[in-house]
Amino acid sequence: MLNLFTGLFSFQFSSIEDLDAMLENGPWFIRNNLLIQKKWNPDVNLLKEDVGNVLVWVKLHGVLVTAFSEDGLSVIATKLGTPLMLDSYTSDMYSKEGHV
Structure with a gap:
């Protein structure tokens, strides 16, 4: 549900597991706009925050075998920002090739 006054979306989940799955399986987009999710608690200020840093997943194409x-x-990722980790698919693919 979108609150037109604040510009914030609110979602209700049937279980904590569903909420955690949504938070872990992002990023999420609405009409090609990044949706930044935050778990609500009674102390959360519902005003929009200035976003300084956002974790993003980057898909690299045409990476040379070397x-x-x-x-x-x-x-390569350092040129974009601070790399945190390989996604599980890339890590598995890299491991299966016998490089680890």
Whole structure:
């Protein structure tokens, strides 16, 4: 539900597990706009916050085989910001190739 006064969306979940799954499986977009999620509690200020840092998942295309290693991908990602981790698919693919 969108609150037109604050510009905030609110969602209700049938279980804590569903809420946690939504928070963990993002990022989420509405009409190609990033939806920044935050778990509500009674102390949360419902005014829009200025966002300084946002964690994003970046999909890299055309990575050379010679750069396809944890270190190589980290160097590429460093040009975009501070890399935190490989996603599970890339990590699994990298492991199956026998490089780890």
